[in-house]
Amino acid sequence: MEIKLMRNILGANDEIAAQNRKIFAERGVIVMNLMGSPGSGKTTLLEKTLTRLADKIKIAVIEGDLFTAKDAERIEQAGVDVIQINTAGGCHLDASMIQKACVSLNLDAIDLLIVENVGNLVCPAEFDIGENFKAVVLSITEGDDKPLKYPLIFKESEVTLLNKIDLLPFTNFNLQSAREDLTTIHPTIKIFETSCTKDTGLDDWEAWLLGKVAR
Amino acid sequence: MEIKLMRNILGANDEIAAQNRKIFAERGVIVMNLMGSPGSGKTTLLEKTLTRLADKIKIAVIEGDLFTAKDAERIEQAGVDVIQINTAGGCHLDASMIQKACVSLNLDAIDLLIVENVGNLVCPAEFDIGENFKAVVLSITEGDDKPLKYPLIFKESEVTLLNKIDLLPFTNFNLQSAREDLTTIHPTIKIFETSCTKDTGLDDWEAWLLGKVAR
Numbered sequence: 001m002e003i004k005l006m007r008n009i010l011g012a013n014d015e016i017a018a019q020n021r022k023i024f025a026e027r028g029v030i031v032m033n034l035m036g037s038p039g040s041g042k043t044t045l046l047e048k049t050l051t052r053l054a055d056k057i058k059i060a061v062i063e064g065d066l067f068t069a070k071d072a073e074r075i076e077q078a079g080v081d082v083i084q085i086n087t088a089g090g091c092h093l094d095a096s097m098i099q100k101a102c103v104s105l106n107l108d109a110i111d112l113l114i115v116e117n118v119g120n121l122v123c124p125a126e127f128d129i130g131e132n133f134k135a136v137v138l139s140i141t142e143g144d145d146k147p148l149k150y151p152l153i154f155k156e157s158e159v160t161l162l163n164k165i166d167l168l169p170f171t172n173f174n175l176q177s178a179r180e181d182l183t184t185i186h187p188t189i190k191i192f193e194t195s196c197t198k199d200t201g202l203d204d205w206e207a208w209l210l211g212k213v214a215r
Numbered sequence: 216m217e218i219k220l221m222r223n224i225l226g227a228n229d230e231i232a233a234q235n236r237k238i239f240a241e242r243g244v245i246v247m248n249l250m251g252s253p254g255s256g257k258t259t260l261l262e263k264t265l266t267r268l269a270d271k272i273k274i275a276v277i278e279g280d281l282f283t284a285k286d287a288e289r290i291e292q293a294g295v296d297v298i299q300i301n302t303a304g305g306c307h308l309d310a311s312m313i314q315k316a317c318v319s320l321n322l323d324a325i326d327l328l329i330v331e332n333v334g335n336l337v338c339p340a341e342f343d344i345g346e347n348f349k350a351v352v353l354s355i356t357e358g359d360d361k362p363l364k365y366p367l368i369f370k371e372s373e374v375t376l377l378n379k380i381d382l383l384p385f386t387n388f389n390l391q392s393a394r395e396d397l398t399t400i401h402p403t404i405k406i407f408e409t410s411c412t413k414d415t416g417l418d419d420w421e422a423w424l425l426g427k428v429a430r
Contacts, residue, residue, distance in 0.1 A: 038252045038336045038365060039357025066337065068364055089367060091306060091337040119364070121253045122281065122306040122335055141356035141379065142254025149283055149334070150253060152304060164356065170382055 013127055016095035020102070020130025027107040030213050031115065033129055035153060036137035037146075038119030041163040043071045044196045045137060046116055050078040052206045057111040057213055062101050064093040064118045071116065081105065092123040095130055112213050121146070125153035133158040133212065140164045140171055144178040151185050159190040161205065166195040228342055231310035235317070235345025242322040245428050246330065248344055250368060251352035252361075253334030256378040258286045259411045260352060261331055265293040267421045272326040272428055277316050279308040279333045286331060296320065307338040310345055327428050336361070340368035348373040348427065355379045355386055359393040366400050374405040376420065381410040 024031050036042050046061065053059060060081040063072040072084040083101040085093060098115065105113070115131065117124040125134070136157040138146055141164055147154045154160060160182055168175070175193075182189050190208065194201035239246050251257050261276065268274060275296040278287040287299040298316040300308060313330065320328070330346065332339040340349070351372040353361055356379055362369045369375060375397055383390070390408075397404050405423065409416035 037254060037334075037357075038361055039354065066365060066367075070360055070364060089337075089341075091335070118337065119252070120306070120335060120337055122304075122333065123338065126304075139254065139356060141354060141382065142252075145285055146253055149285060150281060152281075167356065167382065167385055170385060 010126065013095050016099055017128035017130040020095055020099055021132075023102070023107070024113070024130060024132070027110075029107050029110050029113050031113045031129075031131040032209075032212075033115050033117060033124070033131035033134045034137070035117045035121075035124045035134060035157070036119065036163075037121045037139070037142055040119070040137040040139040040142065041196060042116050042119070042137050043074055045161065045163065045194065046114060047074060047078055048196045048199075048202055049114075049206065049209065050075065050080050052202065053112075053210070054079065056210065058109055059112045059114060060105050060110045062093075062098065062113065062115045064097075064116060066090070066118065081110075087118060091118055091120050092127050093117050093129055094127045098129045112209075121150045121153055125156045135159045135161065137161045137163050138178075140168050140173045143171075144174045144181070147178060147181040147185055154182055154185045154189065157186070157189065159192065159208070161201075162191060162193045164195060164197075165193045165200055166198045225341065228310050231314055232343035232345040235310055235314055236347075238317070238322070239328070239345060239347070242325075244322050244325050244328050246328045246344075246346040247424075247427075248330050248332060248339070248346035248349045249352070250332045250336075250339045250349060250372065251334065251378075252336045252354070252357055255334070255352040255354040255357065256411060257331050257334070257352050258289055260376065260378065260409065261329060262289060262293055263411045263414075263417055264329075264421065264424065265290065265295050267417065268327075268425070269294065271425065273324055274327045274329060275320050275325045277308075277313065277328065277330045279312075279331060281305070281333065290331075296325075302333060306333055306335050307342050308332050308344055309342045313344045327424075336365045336368055340371045350374045350376065352376045352378050353393075355383050355388045358386075359389045359396070362393060362396040362400055369397055369400045369404065372401070372404065374407065374423070376416075377406060377408045379410060379412075380408045380415055381413045 134157040
């Protein structure tokens with residue numbers, strides 16, 4: 001029964017996601033759905049990204065969180081328009097939440113809309129929100145077994161950031177094995193190794209992201 | 216609509232959880248529901264715990280995972296009975312999955328049943344599986360803001376393990392602030408600081424866990 005209900009919910013979501021996608025295309029907005037486990041470093045990556053891109057393109061952010069506005073308050077410091085969505089305990093953002101949040105944004109003034117999803121390596125990957133592409137942040141400290149254990153999110157994401165790469169020496173994370181597994185799951189996946197505390201890999205990430213907007 | 220469906224699903228789950236709880240009590244089995252984000256260190260903690268308790272009490276393990284048997288294979292090495300549940304992408308274990316898995320266990324021969332839930336800081340906290348108590352593993356590398364951002368799981372859990380404490384010097388994790396937030400959310404919560412690579416805090420954890428079984 002649960003599976004059938006789930007199928008209906010996903011079907012309804014897909015319809016709204018298609019509407020969102022059409023609206024974003026008409027208004028010339030590229031949308032990135034940023035996902036990852038709690039504590040993988042999504043918000044800090046976002047802060048770094050916003051600072052770097054502030055004078056190059058116009059960005060807005062939608063912050064998904066269960067209850068608090070903690071992340072949105074951090075993003076506001078970067079001087080960027082940010083809309084907070086509280087899911088009231090819900091484990092993912094869906095297309096209707098995004099549609100509602102977009103009413104408060106002037107889409108014509110935006111090049112890139114970044115949606116930071118709820119910290120969760122499972123559910124967000126199942127819900128299309130009308131984005132152009134998904135990105136997943138995997139912290140080195142989470143372990144190299146995560147791509148095979150949570151394959152859907154890596155299959156769905158155009159890009160993976162292996163984040164907190166500065167902590168690699170203090171873990172048993174096998175970079176080569178993780179890269180092989182990622183490529184097995186998703187042959188064309190783009191992989192960056194990043195550290196937001198050491199500013200590692202962020203030039204390449206910035207250049208890639210700008211390339212997505214320029215297209 | 217989604218909320219109403221969710222309420223029905225949770226109601227049905229609670230009924231089965233109550234059945235499980237009755238069965239466990241009759242058979243004298245204490246059940247721990249072990250939760251935490253992907254990569255918080257649940258399986259490694261479990262390996263350490265099993266090795267320490269092997270000659271003291273009889274333990275069995277139920278491993279929840281989306282698709283693979285990677286964790287169950289690790290646990291089998293410890294010489295413990297382990298049942299693998301694959302949720303086929305599902306984001307949590309529910310009471311009916313546990314009931315079904317228990318058919319393959321000889322409950323009379325078990326003192327402690329440890330259920331390692333799907334790696335997820337959100338959904339597993341919503342589903343009673345009939346356990347005696349919930350435990351949540353939070354890795355230091357996930358950040359000290361997680362208790363306030365994901366309050367339900369910390370409210371539901373009798374104990375929190377602040378794990379990978381050996382990585383504390385390489386992060387900006389504020390221990391005092393995390394402890395204060397945990398106690399605000401859940402005044403009686405028991406907190407351990409653990410490292411499975413450095414064997415920190417595991418004596419206290421072992422003693423506490425043995426105390427739960429002896430009661």
